[in-house]
Amino acid sequence: MANYFHIVVCASVVPDPLQTLEPVTGAVPTLKNEMMLPAVLDPWAASALYEAANLAAKHAGSKLWLVSLAPKAKLQQVMMTVAQKVPFELVAIDGPIGGFTDAHATAAALAEAISAIPGLEREHLLLFGGWESASRASGVTLQVLGEKLGIHDQFQGVDQITVADDGSFEILERIEGGRHQLSVCAGGPAVLGWATGNLPEPRNNPQVGMANMRGIMPALQKAKAVKLDANGLSYLSASLPKQQRQTRVVKDVPEEEIAREIAAWIAE
């Protein structure tokens, strides 16, 4: 079997986690001024993208697509940062902002877009994404997408993939109890929901950015508009995760003492 991959990374766009978020309740909750909040590629999916680029670079003939569903303007904004990181081809889907969408409807739109990628070879297909999401999604989109595409080899919480000479690959997958499970897959297609992986965020490379941008602008221009069906989904309420902050600046305090103090504070 030829040792190359067609890797499709699914990544959503989420508000920059450093922003002040303000849920607005309604039939479908939203975030106040979400279109004007700086956005980033979902950090979990970003890990998947960097792993995919690394894998593609190691295996000649591999191709990498980034499939993303978000408002075109938001996608364009995020691509200005992401495009500088690694080479990819964008498949843009012009959809609503926000994570308060039905995972089945999102997966259906993604499945349709992926099925329409010209030249995608199913037997070499690796479908990448984050195993979790920083958006308000239910965290099952990738699994549902895999099912819709008829891919039944699915791995979640992946930290590492190692490819053998025969094209099979070994996957290190997080399981309960802080342990890893090692699986061997004969080949594509497979779904890999990435945890953090092992790679650092790549440096910005303006030449990669320029090269990507030649494909990104046309991809954005021909992005198909989709309307996601709520499928009867309704929300009772939306709120931010509760947090409690207490800051104290200390100097010359031993680490053990700081650790003791934090533990006591948590126990309160």
Added chain:
Amino acid sequence: MSDEPIAVPRQEMAVDIACVGFGPAMGGFLTTLSRALAEAPAESAAMPGMPLQVLCYERADDLAAGVSGVVTRAQAIRASFPEIAGSEVPMLTPVRQEKVLYLLDPIGASRRSAMLRIGDAAIRPLSSHYAFELPYTPEFLNKHGGLVMSIGQFNQWVANELMTAGVAQLWPSSPVSEALFDGNAVVGVRLAEQGVDRQGNPEGAYMPGMDVRAQLTVIGDGPVGAVGQSIDRKLGMPAGHARKEWAVGMKMVVELPEDTPLEAGTVWHTFGFPEPEIFGFLYVHPERLASVGIFVPSWMPNPGRSAYRYLQHFMQHPYLWRYLQGSTMRSWGAKSLQESGMTGEPFLAGDGYARIGEGSGSTNMLTGSGVDEAWATGVMLGESAVELLRAGKPFTRENLEATYLRRRRASSVEREGQVAKHARNGFHSGLVSGLIGMALAGYSNGKLSLGAKIPPAHRQIESLESYYSRRLRPDQFARARAEAASGRRTLHDALMDACGWPAIDFDGKLLVSHQDALLMGGKVQAAPGFADHVVFRDGSLCERCAERTCIAMCSGQAISEGDDHRPAFDREKCVHCGACLWNCAHSADGLNSNIEFRAGAGGLHSAEN
């Protein structure tokens, strides 16, 4: 895996127009250029067969980050966007009411001259909540018919418009370290090195900064931008021009209490408190949001000037506190302002380059306005670039002077800048003479002004002993210094306490520690792999420094006491305000302070500033 750096060749790329810094000036330039090129596209000379290649590099991690809120007359902005007042830009609203307030000192800790104290006593019966409302706003200061805006939100909106047009590429997270020269011609820019340690030494993932070569380099990187500085170093400043006057603007965006009576579009300008030299403001945005902040100028001689501490006292002034109490901080930030105006104007154009925005000396310190002027300079360069492109003329000094410089000299930015040129001279002799000087210049259209010999910014800072000898007894001064030496308090906090400034009673919402403001309001972040962009030139000068002004004035507490009595810089707390550049009382060469401010990544992530 080895961490040894591997030899990586420096990449090079050719474009047509390379732009540095995405602020209001660059917004004006790219909007003008985009509109013209959308109507009649131009072909790239750098990439024949392709459309004109226009790239803009921005240091901040997002096009909405690293900027500030504003009230502006918005004449130039409205000329570009006639419908902006009714647009979808969040936090934007027309100015509805405006007033100027002289704030008395309700605490008694402010450093006021005898003359000012007499004046305060006379005004006191006419004041309300320790503030005297001027009967009218001077014509030269008023913003009637203008807009209250968040520049973060405005920038993002402009960026969206530009990206949709598709003419220019905007690249955030891309600090630019310097201009590239061929003789005295600017031939492009060099991006900052990545994959280096704090000292700039290559590490495992080293990537040399790319050289981006361009026929025209547009510099809009603000008053402390690295590219603007590199051009000034190489080409110098026009005769008689220098950047000696600065201020740091620090502010919070707050959510006012639900029952606030303050209307959107309310604008207050203040002066007199917390120190006579400190001007302040409160602008009310829609949806109960308000920008509240202060300007701490270089001509305030206090070596222990701490903008953050002063901001907290300012917000608690009785006139403001009755509206701000119960508010919640949503955002916080700071930036340096180039207050020299036209006397700080560099060479605006030369072979292969042009300068726009605040770094080009467009800020008007009489009208207290800079954003609209910056936008106007960008528009003027945009029109000039289009004119030269259409005529097939190169971007030479001669051609840029015949187009851009001609437009600048004939513009209202120039006309009003000339009026303001010496308007602030009086402040170097005190508040009263400063106000008289402003009034003279403002009401005489610049024909009259007070004279002043203005020293470089580092010499405007008084020595610690000299300044506090007029405020504190020797034993109080010694006690404050001993407390600072023990590490319990910073020197500036200890001295402010000794001067009678009360401790801040943190409420966890609006009155929070400096560190909390940094994390909750500024949302500061710095990507790894870049060198320290704040560099202390001569460590031995720092060791001998008693003033520690860089620590007091550091907006993000990124500069703190380090080992061997040398300040330590923490890149991850830096908000890139650039205040350290002019808040150092020492100089090795007599011209520049002992602190260098270079290109760096990261900074504020707040989009509401």
